[in-house]
Amino acid sequence: MLEELKREAYEANIALPKHGLINLTFGNASAIDRSKGIFAIKPSGVDYVFLKPDDMVLVDLDGKQVEGKLRPSSDTPTHRRLFLAFESIGGVVHTHSSHATAFAQAGRSIPIFGTTHADYFFGDIPVTRKMTPQEIATAYEWETGNVIVERFTSAKFDPADFPAVLVNRHAPFTWGHNVAKAVEVSIAVECIAHMALMSLQLEPKLPTIEAELLNKHFKRKHGPGAYYGQTGNC
Amino acid sequence: MLEELKREAYEANIALPKHGLINLTFGNASAIDRSKGIFAIKPSGVDYVFLKPDDMVLVDLDGKQVEGKLRPSSDTPTHRRLFLAFESIGGVVHTHSSHATAFAQAGRSIPIFGTTHADYFFGDIPVTRKMTPQEIATAYEWETGNVIVERFTSAKFDPADFPAVLVNRHAPFTWGHNVAKAVEVSIAVECIAHMALMSLQLEPKLPTIEAELLNKHFKRKHGPGAYYGQTGNC
Amino acid sequence: MLEELKREAYEANIALPKHGLINLTFGNASAIDRSKGIFAIKPSGVDYVFLKPDDMVLVDLDGKQVEGKLRPSSDTPTHRRLFLAFESIGGVVHTHSSHATAFAQAGRSIPIFGTTHADYFFGDIPVTRKMTPQEIATAYEWETGNVIVERFTSAKFDPADFPAVLVNRHAPFTWGHNVAKAVEVSIAVECIAHMALMSLQLEPKLPTIEAELLNKHFKRKHGPGAYYGQTGNC
Amino acid sequence: MLEELKREAYEANIALPKHGLINLTFGNASAIDRSKGIFAIKPSGVDYVFLKPDDMVLVDLDGKQVEGKLRPSSDTPTHRRLFLAFESIGGVVHTHSSHATAFAQAGRSIPIFGTTHADYFFGDIPVTRKMTPQEIATAYEWETGNVIVERFTSAKFDPADFPAVLVNRHAPFTWGHNVAKAVEVSIAVECIAHMALMSLQLEPKLPTIEAELLNKHFKRKHGPGAYYGQTGNC
Numbered sequence: 001m002l003e004e005l006k007r008e009a010y011e012a013n014i015a016l017p018k019h020g021l022i023n024l025t026f027g028n029a030s031a032i033d034r035s036k037g038i039f040a041i042k043p044s045g046v047d048y049v050f051l052k053p054d055d056m057v058l059v060d061l062d063g064k065q066v067e068g069k070l071r072p073s074s075d076t077p078t079h080r081r082l083f084l085a086f087e088s089i090g091g092v093v094h095t096h097s098s099h100a101t102a103f104a105q106a107g108r109s110i111p112i113f114g115t116t117h118a119d120y121f122f123g124d125i126p127v128t129r130k131m132t133p134q135e136i137a138t139a140y141e142w143e144t145g146n147v148i149v150e151r152f153t154s155a156k157f158d159p160a161d162f163p164a165v166l167v168n169r170h171a172p173f174t175w176g177h178n179v180a181k182a183v184e185v186s187i188a189v190e191c192i193a194h195m196a197l198m199s200l201q202l203e204p205k206l207p208t209i210e211a212e213l214l215n216k217h218f219k220r221k222h223g224p225g226a227y228y229g230q231t232g233n234c
Numbered sequence: 235m236l237e238e239l240k241r242e243a244y245e246a247n248i249a250l251p252k253h254g255l256i257n258l259t260f261g262n263a264s265a266i267d268r269s270k271g272i273f274a275i276k277p278s279g280v281d282y283v284f285l286k287p288d289d290m291v292l293v294d295l296d297g298k299q300v301e302g303k304l305r306p307s308s309d310t311p312t313h314r315r316l317f318l319a320f321e322s323i324g325g326v327v328h329t330h331s332s333h334a335t336a337f338a339q340a341g342r343s344i345p346i347f348g349t350t351h352a353d354y355f356f357g358d359i360p361v362t363r364k365m366t367p368q369e370i371a372t373a374y375e376w377e378t379g380n381v382i383v384e385r386f387t388s389a390k391f392d393p394a395d396f397p398a399v400l401v402n403r404h405a406p407f408t409w410g411h412n413v414a415k416a417v418e419v420s421i422a423v424e425c426i427a428h429m430a431l432m433s434l435q436l437e438p439k440l441p442t443i444e445a446e447l448l449n450k451h452f453k454r455k456h457g458p459g460a461y462y463g464q465t466g467n468c
Numbered sequence: 469m470l471e472e473l474k475r476e477a478y479e480a481n482i483a484l485p486k487h488g489l490i491n492l493t494f495g496n497a498s499a500i501d502r503s504k505g506i507f508a509i510k511p512s513g514v515d516y517v518f519l520k521p522d523d524m525v526l527v528d529l530d531g532k533q534v535e536g537k538l539r540p541s542s543d544t545p546t547h548r549r550l551f552l553a554f555e556s557i558g559g560v561v562h563t564h565s566s567h568a569t570a571f572a573q574a575g576r577s578i579p580i581f582g583t584t585h586a587d588y589f590f591g592d593i594p595v596t597r598k599m600t601p602q603e604i605a606t607a608y609e610w611e612t613g614n615v616i617v618e619r620f621t622s623a624k625f626d627p628a629d630f631p632a633v634l635v636n637r638h639a640p641f642t643w644g645h646n647v648a649k650a651v652e653v654s655i656a657v658e659c660i661a662h663m664a665l666m667s668l669q670l671e672p673k674l675p676t677i678e679a680e681l682l683n684k685h686f687k688r689k690h691g692p693g694a695y696y697g698q699t700g701n702c
Numbered sequence: 703m704l705e706e707l708k709r710e711a712y713e714a715n716i717a718l719p720k721h722g723l724i725n726l727t728f729g730n731a732s733a734i735d736r737s738k739g740i741f742a743i744k745p746s747g748v749d750y751v752f753l754k755p756d757d758m759v760l761v762d763l764d765g766k767q768v769e770g771k772l773r774p775s776s777d778t779p780t781h782r783r784l785f786l787a788f789e790s791i792g793g794v795v796h797t798h799s800s801h802a803t804a805f806a807q808a809g810r811s812i813p814i815f816g817t818t819h820a821d822y823f824f825g826d827i828p829v830t831r832k833m834t835p836q837e838i839a840t841a842y843e844w845e846t847g848n849v850i851v852e853r854f855t856s857a858k859f860d861p862a863d864f865p866a867v868l869v870n871r872h873a874p875f876t877w878g879h880n881v882a883k884a885v886e887v888s889i890a891v892e893c894i895a896h897m898a899l900m901s902l903q904l905e906p907k908l909p910t911i912e913a914e915l916l917n918k919h920f921k922r923k924h925g926p927g928a929y930y931g932q933t934g935n936c
Contacts, residue, residue: 023584023655023656023659024652024655024656024659026584026587074688074695096584098659098662098663098666099666101582101584101663102663102666102667102669102670103667103670104582105581105582105663105664105667105674106581106667106670106671106674107671108670108671113339113340113403114335114338114339114403114404114405115403115404115405116257116260116330116335116405119260130678131681133678133680136680136681136684137680137684140684140688169581169582169583169677169678169681170582170583171582171583171584184258187257187258188257188258191257191258191330191332194332195332195335195336195339196339197666197669197670198332198333198336198431199336199337199339199340200669200670201336201431201434201435201669202336202337202340202342202431202434203340203341203342206339206340209403210364210367210403212367212370212371213365213370213403216370216371216374220308220374227308347807347808347871348803348806348807348871348872348873349871349872349873350725350728350798350803350873353728418726421725421726422725422726425725425726425800428800429800429803429804429807430807432800432801432804432899433804433805433807433808435804435899435902435903436804436805436808436810436899436902437808437809437810440807440808443871444832444835444871446835446838446839447833447838447871450838450839450842454776454842461776491818491889491890491893492886492889492890492893494818494821542922542929564818564893566893566896566897566900567900569816569818569897570897570900570901570903570904571901571904572816573815573816573818573897573898573901573908574815574901574904574905574908575905576904576905598912599915601912601914604914604915604918605914605918608918608922637815637816637817637911637912637915638816638817639816639817639818665900665903665904668903668904669903
C-alpha cells in the first residue's frame with residue numbers, strides 16, 4: 001500500500017548520501033500521507049546502497065507499524081512527534097551533516113549572517129535545550145521530539161518560518177511541505193552552517209543580519225508577496 | 235533569436251554547479267550581446283539539472299523581457315545595472331560559493347595575500363557598504379547593483395582590474411569580457427577566499443602582498459606587456 | 469590458501485581510498501582467521517590502484533610470513549601486536565585520515581562531544597603516550613603496538629568499547645569483530661574528528677557529552693539491550 | 703623527438719587536476735632528460751582538459767626552446783634554475799594547491815608535526831625569503847628559482863631530504879628523481895599542509911616532532927637502511 005509515499009520517502013533517503021549529508025547510516029527521511037495518518041520511514045541501520053522503495057516501513061501516528069518486514073528507524077518516535085505537532089509538514093529529514101552537527105554538539109544555534117540563510121529561515125536556526133537524564137532514560141526518541149516542540153512552542157516559532165532545528169549534543173532535523181523540500185532544507189542547513197563557521201572565524205563577534213534584509217529575503221521567497229522562482233511559492 | 239548568446243549563458247550556468255560554486259539554486263549567469271543591447275539570463279529558481287539552452291530568458295537594457303516563457307532570475311536587475319555601468323563587460327556571474335560568501339557575510343573584503351590572487355585582481359576583492367533599509371524596501375535587486383557601482387565609482391576602480399565584488403551580507407558577483415571568463419573569475423574568487431581564510435588562521439595580522447609583486451603578477455597576465463598564456467591576453 | 473580471508477582483507481584495503489581515508493599509500497588493513505592464527509595484510513608501499521586479492525600477504529601470530537611473494541606492510545608488527553592483545557577482534561585498519569591525524573599529531577585525544585561519537589565509542593578516542601627514543605630505535609612497529617596496548621591496559625579499556633586509538637605524533641588505528649567493521653570505524657573516526665575540530669572552534673572549552681546521553685547512545689547500539697539496526701547487534 | 707619524455711611530462715601535468723592540486727591553469731610539471739640536457743614542460747595557460755602529449759614544449763638548459771609550437775609555461779625559467787642547481791632531480795612540479803599555498807602566502811614554513819610529514823621530509827618544508835623589488839622587476843621567474851636555491855644553499859639542505867619548498871607569497875614547488883615522484887610529493891605537501899593547519903588550530907604552540915621519530919620515519923623510507931615498500935627505495 002501507499003507505493004507512491006514509499007517511493008517519495010525512498011527517493012529522499014537515497015538523496016541524503018548523494019548530497020554528502022550522511023556518513024555511514026546516520027540519517028533518515030520520512031514522508032506522511034495526512035489523509036491516512038500514515039508515514040513511510042527508512043528501516044533502521046540499513047546501508048543506503050542496498051535500500052529499495054519496498055524496504056520503507058509504514059507507521060501510523062499512534063506509532064503502530066502497519067507495513068514492512070524490517071524494523072523502522074530507531075528515530076521513528078521523533079519523526080512521529082514532529083508530524084503530530086507540526087500539522088502543515090509533509091516530510092521530515094534527520095542527518096548528522098558535519099558542519100551543522102558541529103553547532104549542535106556545541107549547543108549553539110546557527111546565527112543568521114547573510115542572505116543565503118535568510119532565503120530559508122526567518123532567523124537563527126534554533127538549538128534545543130539539553131535533555132534531562134530522565135528524558136534520556138525513558139522514551140528517549142519520543143522525548144527528543146518533545147524538546148524540539150517545546151523549543152518551538154516557547155518561542156512561538158512557526159515551523160514554516162524555521163524549517164529546521166538542532167538537537168543539542170546531537171544533530172539537525174529538518175522538515176517541509178513534502179519530504180523533497182525537507183531534503184532541500186537539509187542541504188541548505190549544512191551549507192549555511194559551513195559559511196557561518198567561517199564568518200565566525202573572520203569576525204568572532206559578528207552581529208546577525210539586519211532586520212530589513214532578513215525580511216526582504218525571506219519574504220521574496222515565502223508568503224503572499226513572494227516573487228522568487230516560477231510559482232512565487234518556492 | 236540569439237541562439238548563440240543563449241547557449242553561452244546556458245553553458246555558463248551549468249558550469250557553476252559543476253565547479254562546486256552553487257548550492258541548490260543559488261546563482262545565475264548572464265551574457266550580453268552589446269550590439270543588440272540584449273542579455274540572456276537564467277530563469278528564476280529552476281534546478282540546474284533540468285535547465286536547457288532554450289530556457290534562457292532574453293532581457294533588454296531597459297529591463298524588458300524580450301523572449302522566454304519563464305520568469306528571469308530575481309537578480310536580473312543587478313545584472314542589468316552592471317551591464318549598464320561597466321560597458322566593457324560581456325558576462326556576469328553570481329554565486330553563493332561558500333568561502334567567498336563567508337567574507338561577504340562578515341562584511342570583509344578578501345585581502346590580497348599572494349600571487350594566485352594577484353593573477354586575477356589588482357588588489358583586495360572589494361566589499362560593498364551595507365544597503366540602507368530604504369534601498370532594501372524599494373527596488374532591492376536594482377539597488378544591489380547600485381551599491382556595487384557606487385563602490386567602484388568612489389574608489390575609481392576599473393572593472394577590468396577588479397572583476398569581482400562581494401555584496402555585503404550577501405555573496406560575490408563576478409564579470410569578464412565574456413561570460414565564460416566571468417565563470418573562471420568565480421572559480422578564482424572561491425579558491426582565493428579559501429586560501430585567504432587559511433592564511434588568516436596562520437597569521438591574523440598578515441599584511442597584504444608587496445606592491446612590486448602585485449604589479450608583476452597582474453601585469454604579466456593583463457595589459458600590453460602580458461606574456462602569460464598563448465595570446466598574451468588571457 | 470585462505471582465499472576468503474585474503475579477499476576480505478583486499479576489500480577492506482581498497483575501501484580505504486574509496487572513502488577518502490587514504491592519501492598515497494598511507495594505510496593498511498588486515499583480517500585474521502583466529503582458528504588458524506593467520507592474518508592477511510596489505511603488501512608494503514603498493515599503490516591501491518594495482519592491488520589484487522592475491523597480493524595480500526599471510527602472516528602468522530609469531531610474525532612469520534606464511535604466504536605471498538611481496539613483503540608485508542611495514543606496520544605488520546603493530547597489527548600482530550593488536551591481534552595478540554585484543555583477542556576478540558577480527559580486523560585492524562590503519563589510516564592517516566586527515567582530521568584524525570591532526571589530533572594525533574597534536575597528541576590530543578578526540579573529545580566526545582555528541583551522539584555521533586557516542587554511537588561508536590564509550591568515551592574520548594584515546595591517544596597513546598609518546599614513544600621513547602629506545603622504543604623507536606629498536607622494534608619500532610612492534611613497540612607502536614605496545615604503547616597502544618599499554619594505553620588500554622592502564623585505563624582498563626575494553627577494545628569493544630573503544631574500537632580506535634590515536635598513536636601520538638602518528639595516526640589512527642581501528643579494529644572490529646571483522647575487518648569490514650574496522651573500516652566502518654575508520655570512517656566514523658575521521659568524521660568525528662572533523663566535527664570535534666569544528667565544535668572546538670565554536671567553543672574552545674566545550675565540556676564532553678553528559679554521561680546519561682553517552683550511555684544511552686552507546687548502549688542502544690551495543691550490548692544486550694541494543695535496539696538499533698535489524699539485529700540489535702550492529 | 704623525446705616522445706617518452708613528453709609523455710611523462712604530459713602524464714604528470716594531467717595528474718595535477720585529477721588529484722585536486724590545481725585550480726584553473728595554475729600549475730605545471732616538467733621532466734628532464736639529463737643525457738640530452740633537455741626538459742619537457744607544459745605550454746603556458748592551456749586548459750588541462752585540452753592538453754595533449756605533443757603540446758609539451760622542449761627547452762634546453764640554456765633556456766632555448768628546441769621544439770614545440772606553443773609558448774612554454776611562464777614558470778619555465780624557475781624549472782630550469784632548479785634543474786641546474788639540483789643535479790639529481792628528474793622532474794619538477796609547481797602547483798597552487800590550497801593548503802600549501804596558504805602557508806606560502808603567510809610566509810610560513812610547514813612545521814613537521816607527525817610521521818606523515820616525516821615519511822617525505824627530513825624537517826619543516828622550508829619557505830623562501832621574500833623577493834626584492836629588483837628581483838621581481840628583472841628576470842622574475844629565474845630569480846624565483848634563485849631564491850629557492852639560496853634557501854637550500856644557505857641551510858645546506860640536500861634536495862633529496864627536502865623535496866619541496868614554498869616560495870614566499872606564492873606557492874609550492876616540488877621535485878623528485880622523476881616527475882611522477884614530484885607529483886607524489888605535491889600530493890603529500892598538500893595533505894601535510896592541511897593536517898598541520900588543523901594541528902595548529904588544536905595547539906597553536908605545538909612543538910615539532912621529536913628528532914628520534916623523525917629520523918626513524920625518514921630513514922625507514924629513504925637511504926641505505928630503508929625497509930618500506932618493495933624495493934627499499936621508494
